[in-house]
Amino acid sequence: MTNPVRIFFTRNTVIKQKPIQSSQLPSYLKQNIPAGTLLVLQSYGIEGDHIKFSLKDLEFKGYRSNWYAYEPHIAIIKEPLRYVKTVSETVPAPYDNNSLTLTVSWGNIWYQQGLVKLITNRDTVIKQKPIDSRWLDESFKQDIPAGTELVMLTNKPDFYNRVTFPIEDWHVKFALKDIEFKGFGWNWYAYVEHVGILPIT
Known part of the structure; x- marks a missing residue:
């Protein structure tokens, strides 16, 4: 099984449906994400100083794809999953x-x-x-x-x-x-x- 590609949020940030200042977007086009969150990606790419990505299985505000995160606030993780005690x-x-x-x-x-x-x-x-x-x-x-x-x-x-x-x-x-x-x-x-x-x- 291949390792999933994941996005790790290194600080509190906002993901958004357009790569512009989050203050310029209505609430239904952006989502607060707390530092420490790790989400599994379906796909991703780099667009300027943002990462454009689609989520596997998850939706925020009704959107699964075309989310943008400010690149300095995240890290792309390609490591094996860590098992934790349930x-x-x-x-x-x-x-x-x-x-x-x-x-x-x-x-x-x-x-x-x-x-x-x-x-x-x-x-x-x-x-x-x-x-x-x-x-x-x-x-x-x-x-x-x-x-x-x-x-x-x-x-x-x-x-x-x-x-x-x-x-x-x-x-x-x-x-x-x-x-x-x-x-x-x-x-x-x-x-x-x-x-x-x-x-x-």
Whole structure:
């Protein structure tokens, strides 16, 4: 299997449907992307000081292709996928009503709320309910290709620098930082055997 080509966002940035200043575009033609996000590409090319790209399986604002990112804010990655321990390998059973707790290094930056990432080891589906995706309408689920890394929104860490994510019916519940799929940024669920969650280092 060939290594997927991915785009890594090295800083908070905006992707857009035209290679111009994002301030000149309406909100439906641009998307905030937090630093640390890693997305799988269908294709890409260089246009001036921007990278023009199409995403594999993902859509932002209804668009999958013809996105532009300012080249100094990204890196193109062609490395093998890294396997991370899944939620089910990290948290002991049962998975019907449990939680995942992680220790994070946050210092004085807790207000950024982007301290951990959801990492997909395989092609999967995130959804708005913790049920088999076959029973959900397309508007309530999103295909996520293997190798995707999404920055998650967290609460302020507790006194011991820990953040916690609930597990319901074999799914971990989470919110995305700055990103929406199908109009939803909150209340997403991922199957515990398909994804891992790691602190951003």
